[in-house]
Structures are given as C-alpha cells and as structure tokens.
Amino acid sequence: MYLTEAQARARAGVAEDEPAHVLAFALALDSALSALTDRFDIFLSHSVRDASLVMGVKRILEEAGKTVYVDWISDPNLDRNAVTGATAERLRHRMRKCDACFYLFSRHSRRSRWMPWELGFFDGHNGNVAILPLIPPTGELDFTGEEYLEIYPKIDFANLSGSPSIFVNQVRRTEMGSYKSYDEWRRGADKLRPTT
Secondary structure, eight states: OOEEHHHHHHHHTOOTTOOHHHHHHHHHHHHHHHTTOSOEEEEEEOOGGGHHHHHHHHHHHHHTTOOEEOHHHHOTTOOTTSOOHHHHHHHHHHHHTEEEEEEEEOTTGGGOSSHHHHHHHHHHHTOOEEEEEEEOTTOOOOOTTOGGGGGSOEEEEEEETTEEEEEEEOSSSSSOOOEEEHHHHHHHHHHHSOOO
8 A cells, every 4th residue: 555645644743734843843853863873774755845744754664664864854964055066965975875765756746856866866876766655635646747757666555563564566657566575675676786
C-alpha cells in the first residue's frame, strides 16, 4: 500500500495548518537524534513545502528500522535562504554517506529544483533510487511531465508485526508488480554496483 498524505501527517503529529512552534519542537527532537550518526540508510529527497509530511515519512521509515537523512533536520545549519556551491557540496558529501535515495513524490515535488539533481546524483553514484509516492487526498498518482520517474521502482509499505515494513515494487511503473523487502533490494543493488 502506498503511503498517503493523511498517514504521513498523522505520524508527524502535526496538522497542515499547525503553528510553526509545534513543528519546530518536533524538528529539534529529530535533529538531536540525527546528530548521533554520520551514515544513513536513506537520503530522503523532498520538497521543503512538504515539511510536516516529511517529518511523518521520516518517522515511519525509522519505525521500519532505517536511518534517514533529511537536510534541514540532520544539518540544521544549512541556510535555505543563502544557498551556495558549498551547500551543494555538503549535500553531495551527505549523499555519499547514504545507501539509497527515496524520492518523495508529492504534489509539491514538481516545483523542486534540487530533487531532480539528487535523483540524478544517486542514479549515477550507485543506482539505488526508488520513488516513494505520497498519495494526495484525491487518490491519484500522476507522473505527467515527469515521466522519467516511471522507470524507478516504487516504495510500498505493509504493517507486519505491528510496525511498518518497507517493500520495493520492482515493476518500474505505477502498477503493482514483483516485490522485494528493502534489505533484499539493497543486497541486489550491491551485486549490480560496479567495483572500482
């Protein structure tokens, strides 16, 4: 089952119109926990306009046992109002410390100028890219204008033993297909990675 905006928002514990101080408190808590690691399982590529949803997705992925890098949480000193080449270099350094990229496809992702760059970096770096669709209230998943996203596997969730489990839909389209657990998918990707 693909993740919905409502599920992500519920897990974040903040409403869409929640006051900024509630999100700031949740952010401070996640930032403190994130500072304890330098390596991550997943680089979560996202639109900053989805901040409250990103918090929920990050928590769901962590409940599934994965460490998740989100730039404004793990590196709160990065100033989005003063982006420079050093910002891009910092992100590139962080991406090299992550095993996979989950591209959070949402209503706002089309407007992001950074997300295609992050996806391209990972595709060239290790090929471990999957699309994590976030289904809007309309229930529609539409890649019009971004058809290139259809070539990547999609992330799906199941609730096993009371906690979420991550599955990768190997059919590289929007329909259901051949599933592997995240760990099986990663092991397979490691075998395909060129050796240097």
